[in-house]
Amino acid sequence: MKKFDAIIIGSGQAGTPLAFALAVAGKKIAFIEKEHFGGTCLNTGCTPTKAYIASARRMYDTKNGEAFGIHIPAGSKTDLEKVKERKDHLIQSSVKGIQKGIENNENITYFEGIASFIGEKTIGINGNKITADEIYINVGGRPRIPDEYKALDPLDNQSILELTELPGHLVIIGGSYIGLEFGQMFKRFGSEVTIVEKNSAIINREDQDISASIQRTMENEGVAFRLNATCIGVKNLDNGQICVNVTCNKGQPQVIGTHVLLAIGRVPNTDLLNLEKAGIKTNVQGYIEVNDHLETNVPGIYALGDCNGQGAFTHTAYNDFEIIANNKLQGGNRKVSDRILTYGLFVDPPLGRAGMTLTQAKKTGKKLLVGKREMNNIARAKEKGETDGFMRVIVDAETEQIIGASILGVGGDEVISGILNIMTAKQPYTVIRDSVQIHPTVSELLPTLLGTLKPFEN
Template identity: 60%
Template sequence: MKKFDAIIIGSGQAGTPLAFKLAAEGNKVAFIEKKHFGGTCVNDGCTPTKAYVASARRIWDACNGAALGVNIPEGASADLKKIKSRKDKIVQESVDGISSGVEKEENITFFEGEARFSGEKTIEVNSEEITASEIYINTGARPVIPEPFRKLNYLTNESILQLEELPEHLVIVGGSYIGLEFGQMFRRFGSKVTIIEKGPSIIGREDKEISENIQEFLQDEGIEFRLNAKCIGGTQNADNSVTLKLDCKEGGPEVTGSHLLIGVGRKPNTDSLNLQAAGIKIGDRGYIKVNDFLETNVKGVFALGDCNGEGAFTHTSYNDYEIIVANKFSNINRRISDRVMTYNLYTDPPLGRAGMTRKAALAKGYKIMEATMPMSRVARAREKGETNGMMQVIVNAENQKILGASILGVGGDEIINSILLIMYADVPYTVLKNAVISHPTVSELLPTLLKGLKEI
């Protein structure tokens, strides 16, 4: 049995930098990947989808010049083959970079195959057993496909990126982050888009005003929404279109589209690891249970990234890597609980989020102050002709610390970081309220926003 200092299962945004760091420190590393280097972010997530978002934005610019006095000849259209080709090139460059680095690192032994535990500290891959005193699991997650759709020709966030012909009518099941981003992209590319959501609002975890704002500007672009609509079955038609049968309060009981995208959530890739052989505990939803330092109940075995249920984002996965490295090599004792929740929704305009929503803060019993401002009041947004959205900040009324914020509007994905840094600094909101911020920017309205705080 080959013995290593460390085994890393999965080459996502935590596993890959960890492999190189451990190797650079002189450790013999077994690096296992069954599919492709880079994990979800590089291959099926952030990198390819944001490339598509950029293409969709170019079409929007071409179609909306008249409002700013720019006459653009009609006829802008999407060439999905070229859009996909550009995306594929960007993805391949990242994958090739990782592959080249692995080949050159003499302390990394790469195994292409599926890993399974055969004991507490032993892994079987390609019928070979290997062992190490430290094992790091970074296997990511995959789309959930509910039973009513499994016999239909459906797309996921992965397979839709392989299309080369534009869908005539894209029906999307799931009104959350995946569904909204792809919905707006393909509507701008030229597809008819219908989004079906079983809840009373899209992205139900957000505060009502944020959800309503997003739905409003997506409807303005021609996207149809069917809320409170539970899918109870589907039919694959002779022309390969799909008809979904709905139990809904408004609209017809059926929706027919040329293509069907399922975007109702993701589940961890832990079911094939044979975790019971190692005695590793998982939760009800299949996520590996970890402590504040990312260690499982088995000493020396850690779970990083989407498979641990402690954040389903590239930045939280990378932070998992940082926690491991800081604690192992610098004795800093970084923890999962140190980080402030943050994420972005990449509709156009985007939503930047940090900390808690208003409803979450109230549910936890905080006495709060809230300030909101429509983007139409922001001079820079008016000058750019992009006034959709709003800004919202929630403050703890007892200690003046920011509990959370939502920046929905032009530049919101970047502007949210100003508030996030104030939260990490653990200082009162007045630090930002009293700051002098350059003009003309969207960010300059943050102090003005905070001056309007009112108790809830």
């Protein structure tokens, strides 16, 4: 059995930088990856989907020039094969960079395959047995495909990116982040799109007015929604089409499409690791339980990224790496609880979020100050002709600190960072309120917004 200083399982946005950081510190690393370098974000998540969204935006622009005085002759169409080629090139370039870095690092030994615990600090991989005092698990997750759907072989967020021909009618089961992004992009590409959601609103975790605004924008582009779907089921028809049962309160009880995308959540890949052999605890959803320093119940074994249930985003996975690297290599004491929840929904216009929703803030019992401004009252948004959405900021009246913000509108995914920085610094909202912002921008309305806060009453 070969012993290393550390074993890293998974090459996602936490595992890869950690492998290089430990190697630079002189540690001998066993680096295990079952499929492809870079994890979900690089291969099937952020990089490919944002490349597709960029292509979809170009299609949108070709059909919306008249209002800006630009006449674009009809006839533009999506070459999905070319869109895919561009996406593949972006991915391959990054993957090759990681691969080259690993091959050229004498402190990293790479193993390709599925790792399995055969003891508390012992891993089996391709017939080899390796051990280390420290083990870092960064195995990510995969789409949740219930058994009743498997025989139908529906599309998921990975397989849909391999299509080279546009679906005639794409039916998406699941009206949350993945479903909405794919729904808007494929509608812009030229497919008919219907989104089926079991709840009464899309992205149910967001405030109701956020969900309603996003749905209204997408409906204006021609995306159809079937909410309150009470008996969702799928079956293949003899003519090659697919029937999705919805039995909603209104409308036809079925939706007939050519392709079905299942976007109903993800599950961690922890079931592949034989964790019970190491005594590592998971919760009922399969996520590895960790403390504030990302250590499992077994000393010396850590879980990072999507598989620990502490965040399902690239930036939280990378922050997990930063926590480990700082604590292990620099003598720090960084914690998971130090970070503020923040994320984006990359529909168009995008949603940038930080901290609490208004619904969550109301439940705290704090005295709140709330400011809201519609995007159609922001000059920069009007000049761009993109006035859907609004800004909202929530402030703790006693501490004067921002505890939540939602920026739904053009540039919202970038504008939110200014608010997040103030929240992280634990400075009062007055710092932004009294600042001078660049004109003309969307951000310049933040001081105005914060200058008109009002006490919130339920």
